[in-house]
Amino acid sequence: MKPAIRKATTHVNQNEGLIFEKSSAGKSAWRLPPLDVPEVDTSKLLGSAERKDLGHMPEVSEIEIIRHFTRLSTWNYAIDLGMYPLGSCTMKYNPRVNEVVSRLDGLANGHPYQPEKISQGALRILKTLSDCLIEITGMDAITLQPAAGAHGELTGLLLVRAHHQSKGHPRKKILIPDSAHGTNPATAATVGYAVENLKSDSRGMVDVAALAAQMNEDVAALMLTNPNTLGVFEQDIAKIADIMHAKGGLLYMDGANMNALVGKVRPGDFGVDVMHLNLHKTFSTPHGGGGPGSGPVAVKKILEPYLPTPVVITKPDGTLGFEYNRPQSVGRVRAFYGNFGMFVRALAYTLANGPDGLRQTTEDAVLNANYIRKGLEGAYDLPYSTPSMHEVVFSDKLQAKKGVKTMDIAKRLIDYGFHPYTTAFPLIVPGALMIEPTESESKEEMDLFIEAMRSIAEEVEEDPEMVLAAPHTTRVSRLDEVAAARKPVLRWKPS
Amino acid sequence: MRYLPKSPADREAILKAIGGRSIDDLFAPIPAEYRLNRDLKVPRQMAESEIVDWFRERSRENGDGYATFLGAGAYYHYRPVIIDSLISRGEFLTAYTPYQAEISQGTLQSIFEFQTMICELTGMEVANASMYDGSTAATEAVMMAVRLTGRRSVVVARNVHPEYREVLATYARHQGMPLTTAGYKDSGRVDLRELEESVNQNTACVLIQSPNFFGTIEDVGAVADIAHKNGAMLVVSIAEAVSLGIVEPPRQADVVAMEAQSFGVPLGFGGPYCGVIATREKYVRQMPGRLVGQTTDRNGKRGFVLTLATREQHIRREKATSNICTNQALVALMANIFMTIYGKVGLKELAKQNLAKTAYAAQQFGKHAQVLFAGTPRFNEFVVQTSEDPYAINSRTLGHKIVGGFPLKKFYPELGNAALWCCTETTTRAAIDTAVGLVAESERSVKSSVETGVEEVTR
Numbered sequence: 001m002k003p004a005i006r007k008a009t010t011h012v013n014q015n016e017g018l019i020f021e022k023s024s025a026g027k028s029a030w031r032l033p034p035l036d037v038p039e040v041d042t043s044k045l046l047g048s049a050e051r052k053d054l055g056h057m058p059e060v061s062e063i064e065i066i067r068h069f070t071r072l073s074t075w076n077y078a079i080d081l082g083m084y085p086l087g088s089c090t091m092k093y094n095p096r097v098n099e100v101v102s103r104l105d106g107l108a109n110g111h112p113y114q115p116e117k118i119s120q121g122a123l124r125i126l127k128t129l130s131d132c133l134i135e136i137t138g139m140d141a142i143t144l145q146p147a148a149g150a151h152g153e154l155t156g157l158l159l160v161r162a163h164h165q166s167k168g169h170p171r172k173k174i175l176i177p178d179s180a181h182g183t184n185p186a187t188a189a190t191v192g193y194a195v196e197n198l199k200s201d202s203r204g205m206v207d208v209a210a211l212a213a214q215m216n217e218d219v220a221a222l223m224l225t226n227p228n229t230l231g232v233f234e235q236d237i238a239k240i241a242d243i244m245h246a247k248g249g250l251l252y253m254d255g256a257n258m259n260a261l262v263g264k265v266r267p268g269d270f271g272v273d274v275m276h277l278n279l280h281k282t283f284s285t286p287h288g289g290g291g292p293g294s295g296p297v298a299v300k301k302i303l304e305p306y307l308p309t310p311v312v313i314t315k316p317d318g319t320l321g322f323e324y325n326r327p328q329s330v331g332r333v334r335a336f337y338g339n340f341g342m343f344v345r346a347l348a349y350t351l352a353n354g355p356d357g358l359r360q361t362t363e364d365a366v367l368n369a370n371y372i373r374k375g376l377e378g379a380y381d382l383p384y385s386t387p388s389m390h391e392v393v394f395s396d397k398l399q400a401k402k403g404v405k406t407m408d409i410a411k412r413l414i415d416y417g418f419h420p421y422t423t424a425f426p427l428i429v430p431g432a433l434m435i436e437p438t439e440s441e442s443k444e445e446m447d448l449f450i451e452a453m454r455s456i457a458e459e460v461e462e463d464p465e466m467v468l469a470a471p472h473t474t475r476v477s478r479l480d481e482v483a484a485a486r487k488p489v490l491r492w493k494p495s
Numbered sequence: 496m497r498y499l500p501k502s503p504a505d506r507e508a509i510l511k512a513i514g515g516r517s518i519d520d521l522f523a524p525i526p527a528e529y530r531l532n533r534d535l536k537v538p539r540q541m542a543e544s545e546i547v548d549w550f551r552e553r554s555r556e557n558g559d560g561y562a563t564f565l566g567a568g569a570y571y572h573y574r575p576v577i578i579d580s581l582i583s584r585g586e587f588l589t590a591y592t593p594y595q596a597e598i599s600q601g602t603l604q605s606i607f608e609f610q611t612m613i614c615e616l617t618g619m620e621v622a623n624a625s626m627y628d629g630s631t632a633a634t635e636a637v638m639m640a641v642r643l644t645g646r647r648s649v650v651v652a653r654n655v656h657p658e659y660r661e662v663l664a665t666y667a668r669h670q671g672m673p674l675t676t677a678g679y680k681d682s683g684r685v686d687l688r689e690l691e692e693s694v695n696q697n698t699a700c701v702l703i704q705s706p707n708f709f710g711t712i713e714d715v716g717a718v719a720d721i722a723h724k725n726g727a728m729l730v731v732s733i734a735e736a737v738s739l740g741i742v743e744p745p746r747q748a749d750v751v752a753m754e755a756q757s758f759g760v761p762l763g764f765g766g767p768y769c770g771v772i773a774t775r776e777k778y779v780r781q782m783p784g785r786l787v788g789q790t791t792d793r794n795g796k797r798g799f800v801l802t803l804a805t806r807e808q809h810i811r812r813e814k815a816t817s818n819i820c821t822n823q824a825l826v827a828l829m830a831n832i833f834m835t836i837y838g839k840v841g842l843k844e845l846a847k848q849n850l851a852k853t854a855y856a857a858q859q860f861g862k863h864a865q866v867l868f869a870g871t872p873r874f875n876e877f878v879v880q881t882s883e884d885p886y887a888i889n890s891r892t893l894g895h896k897i898v899g900g901f902p903l904k905k906f907y908p909e910l911g912n913a914a915l916w917c918c919t920e921t922t923t924r925a926a927i928d929t930a931v932g933l934v935a936e937s938e939r940s941v942k943s944s945v946e947t948g949v950e951e952v953t954r
Binding site for chain 2: 037080081089091099102110119120125158185263265270291294308333335340356410411439441479
């Protein structure tokens with residue numbers, strides 16, 4: 001009997017198995033140098049603490065590992081492949097020189113506890129980056145220790161709490177706009193604060209009257225993202241800061257959207273008391289599939305005594321060192337000094353730009369977001385007509401009439417070769433499409449994106465079913481997330 | 496600016512298309528009095544070659560070319576070259592958190608493999624996609640135990656990494672989590688009697704580290720018994736992941752909080768590293784951080800997704816299990832590749848070499864100075880007590896391009912002139928012999944000056 005003609009489903013690149021499925025005893029990808037000290041009897045040294053077996057750890061060769069991970073990599077979308085307009089994520093180009101300099105021997109192999117005398121290079125990097133970030137934010141002091149944005153928020157609120165505590169009462173709650181990232185309320189809870197929601201007004205900004213009404217001596221701080229998650233600059237920022245300060249509260253700025261401000265305006269100048277930066281957003285360190293990040297926290301003078309230890313100081317002899325003796329410090333938030341490798345990259349980015357490059361970058365980011373906005377107006381509903389800074393938020397209102405939601409449009413966008421925008425966030429816009437092109441997109445790339453989005457809007461009218469079934473071109477089709485959560489399979493097990 | 500893909504004409508065309516007259520129009524929403532009308536005072540724009548030169552200079556000022564005996568939570572192991580060649584692929588390096596599963600299967604499947612290997616190595620049933628580092632992993636693991644038991648107080652062994660304990664104290668302070676410390680015995684291990692006295696019906700968990708900060712291996716079973724008979728959980732922190740190749744994992748623990756830096760992650764002056772939390776399946780819904788699960792697509796094909804997101808901040812906001820969002824994905828990928836390279840046999844052989852170098856070094860040091868906690872099984876660290884201040888000894892080893900052990904005075908003043916020394920597979924016998932020679936010389940000169948002193952007094 002002749003075999004039926006089938007689709008080529010056995011294509012290797014598209015069907016890479018799990019590494020465990022390639023393992024067999026006796027294969028190896030390692031070789032150790034000969035021991036230059038006597039061999040030891042491990043069971044004599046360790047006794048009952050000796051481990052006999054490493055279970056189902058794989059045994060594979062080097063070429064198999066290279067192929068395995070290279071094949072897996074080809075299933076990922078990446079900034080290197082094209083536009084990645086995730087709102088509030090700032091998916092900008094990750095310069096390669098950053099990777100090179102972070103791998104220089106003295107920096108990559110520097111031990112965090114090596115004597116200060118032979119750590120002057122690393123200390124100089126910490127100091128130079130700190131100085132640059134203080135200047136960029138217009139603040140007075142900084143800690144680089146927090147490992148990511150949310151970790152920076154936590155650190156910032158610890159400082160806020162210490163400040164109020166020093167006045168005799170830590171206060172009870174944090175005000176958070178309804179447009180904020182989920183990390184803001186989650187952080188407030190971790191620091192022992194209650195969260196009070198703040199409604200946005202019809203422009204998508206903080207409702208100043210509501211803020212004035214809600215502000216009282218129980219409020220420790222307002223956590224404000226500026227520009228906010230709608231990509232809108234809080235125009236009443238001066239009034240907001242005044243309302244907070246009049247009652248002894250502090251203004252915390254979530255710096256997730258700092259890419260809209262660098263070189264154009266400084267948070268320290270408009271009343272912010274404490275803020276975090278995301279080096280993996282604004283300062284080009286790679287997102288790496290979800291980290292590492294880095295979340296320095298910059299503060300005004302009043303909060304400086306509380307910064308985590310250690311802090312970098314210049315000693316009388318001109319060399320740099322760490323200072324640990326700071327009795328008012330909130331303590332450590334992480335072992336060692338933070339994600340140093342990210343500091344190297346962020347500083348390399350800053351040096352590559354200089355003051356003119358940083359400003360041009362911000363201008364291009366805002367220019368690009370407005371170009372996207374102009375290009376998609378009409379095809380998608382724009383819930384807030386307030387001017388956009390670095391990102392723009394549309395809604396799926398027009399498409400929802402055909403039963404097509406923001407996530408469906410996003411999945412169809414994949415077929416056009418783009419990574420989707422951020423879906424269904426901020427929560428104040430039902431069915432949100434949150435688009436942040438960053439400065440890294442050329443006009444040509446944005447034209448293609450706009451064309452794709454407009455084309456999808458037409459497809460929704462003509463053939464909504466096709467859009468609902470997207471993506472059609474990926475290795476896997478839509479995955480069953482409900483089943484994954486109902487009966488979690490979180491590891492491979494031998495069958 | 497070379498990273499910006501626009502010509503002046505492009506900018507003009509875009510401006511025209513959006514109906515703006517000037518770039519400044521776009522920044523009109525910012526109140527004029529706050530707009531910056533000057534250049535930022537940051538260094539001028541540099542050429543790529545200048546940037547490389549500047550950092551080369553910093554690298555040279557930073558202990559380049561020194562052999563190190565430092566461990567203490569950051570370990571110098573050899574990193575196979577394919578780790579960097581693979582993680583440098585733009586598809587891994589420049590991707591975001593894998594929320595869009597259909598175009599993130601590479602990241603997702605690799606995390607699923609990472610979770611599996613961490614389970615195999617720790618003896619736990621589930622592992623997350625990573626935490627910031629070992630210190631925050633230990634802290635979040637403790638907070639997890641607080642949620643699970645509904646109890647609030649925590650007993651911490653004093654031989655847990657001091658900086659991990661500092662981080663825990665920072666987090667615990669505002670969450671009404673009283674911390675009690677249990678000391679250590681002459682064995683270097685946690686004092687079980689003190690532990691017994693500290694653990695009670697209010698104890699959410701006991702936190703120990705094994706191998707602990709002194710490098711000795713804890714009797715995890717005995718600690719687990721004390722915790723469990725009081726209804727408390729046991730959290731075990733592991734700072735030196737390579738130990739798992741030869742040291743029995745803490746199977747009696749309820750939560751393992753790990754630092755995976757030893758698995759192919761550069762020392763990098765302290766970060767980025769890779770924390771991980773692993774636990775029992777029944778506790779998974781109280782776990783912090785991201786988890787990848789297996790599922791199928793519409794055609795029944797195997798695929799992977801982020802799952803159990805209802806624990807996380809973007810869904811639960813202030814009721815989330817943690818505020819963590821960005822974690823250490825690319826660093827977890829380094830660890831993943833490292834574990835894959837060494838695998839079932841290599842990890843054991845690698846750990847054995849660490850053990851052999853350390854046994855040799857401890858024996859050599861023991862001939863001239865006091866090696867503390869000597870009778871207890873250890874992995875790759877040991878404490879040497881000298882007559883002279885270890886800072887003084889270290890300043891002399893530097894002259895031989897050697898960084899000596901970590902002086903313990905700051906954290907354990909009761910140990911006097913003690914330092915924590917670490918050997919890995921990268922430590923050469925020659926470096927050990929040189930360091931031992933310098934310690935021996937120090938002991939001799941202290942002794943002879945004491946003798947001279949005695950003579951002078953008698954005279």
